[in-house]
Every structure is written in structure tokens, then in C-alpha cells.
Amino acid sequence: MHVTETPVVVRYAETDQMGVVHHSNYLVWFELGRTELVKELGFHYAEMEKEGILSPVTDIQVSYKNPTTYGDIVTVKTWVAGYDGLRVTYHYEVVNEAGMICVVGSSTHVCVKKDTFRPVSIRKHLPEWDEAYKRIVHV
Template identity: 65%
Template structure:
């Protein structure tokens, strides 16, 4: 299984008055980590967007097990949990000192930027499709 680990230094502005990371910031961390995962396979969202294609979120799940706090160094582990040629599901673990604090997943499709019509990754980006098939956890 291809897992990418992305370090995140918790910044003060990401926390609430209790010094706990505000819940929505994990979604930003997921995006940072997902981008690093894609880059680790040799691809980029920027190249996709140059082709008039975007990858919106169609579903997101987050489970908060423990609070990550200001001053912590978190690591977001990311992998491809499932892929069917149209939909990609990325999974995430947010860890502090190798202990799991948050888990989650996000589902994405690729669509034409103008009109949001779904596009097959296999047809539009065959190299990307092959890399996903080779690295999906299923």
C-alpha cells in the first residue's frame, strides 16, 4: 500500500480558545495531504486544471478521536482507499507521535470545469489511471 506522510505544524490560527484545532481545519489538512499523495505518484492538480478538468469533493467523512492542539506536530497519512475509474476515495489518518487522533476519507470525481460533466480518468489521463490502479488499497 502506497501511503504518503505529510507533516503539519499546528499553527495558532488553526485553533480555538481551548488551543484545540478547529474541526474544519482537518479538511484543509486532508487537501494538503491528498495533493502530496498525488504528487508522490508524479501527477498534479495544476496539470489537470490546465486541461479544463477539476476534481470536486462528492463526500467527506471525519471522525475526531482526540483533539490535536496548538504546538503539536501532526502527520497526515494518506492513501487511495478505492478507485473505480470515475471515483477516487482517499483515506486519512491524522497522527501525533504515531497515535491516531483523527480519521477520515474524501470521495472525488473529475469533471469538466465548465459544466461539471463527469470525465473518465482512464480516458482523459491514462497514466494517472494506471498509477491509481496499481496503488489502490481495496
């Protein structure tokens, strides 16, 4: 299984009045992990977007297990958990330095044409991405 590990140092601005990371920041960290995974596969979202294809989120799930706080160093673990040629589902774990799982989640994406927002087949329009996803998907 191909798992990308992206370190994140918790910044003060990411915390709430209780000193705990605000829940919305985990979605940003998921994006960091997903972008890094795509980069490790040899691709860039910016290149895909230049071709007129976007990859919006169609579903997102987050479960909070343990808090993270200012100054913590966490690792966002990201992998492809599902792929069917049209949809990609990424799974995430945010783990602290003690190895404790703080957050788990997933996001599902489809590719769409930028001008019409109509879905496009990754298999057909991005064959290199298709091959890479089929190679690393962990079901």
C-alpha cells in the first residue's frame, strides 16, 4: 500500500480559544496530504487544471479522536482507498508524535470539465493518472 506521510507543525492561528486545533483545519491538512500523494505519483493538480479539468470534492468524512494543539508536530498519512475510473476516494489519518491517531477521514473526488462541470472519465482523459491509481489503490 502506498501511503504518503506529510508532516504538519500546528500553528497558533490554527487553534481555537481552548488551544485546540479548530476542526476546519483538518480539511486543509487533508488537502496537503492529497496534493503530496499526487506529487509523489509524478503529477500536479495545476497541470490537470491547465488541461481544463478540475477535481472537486463530492463527499468528505471526518472523525475526531484526540486533540492536537499549538506546537504539536503531526503526520498526515494519505492513501487511495477507492478508485473506479471516475471517482477517487482518499483516506487520511492524522497522527501525533506519540503515535496517537488524532483524526481519521476520507474524501471522494470526481474529475469534471472546468467549463461545463460535467464529469469526465479519468480512465479516458487522464490515462497516466488512471494507471497510477490502479497501481496504488488499497481496497
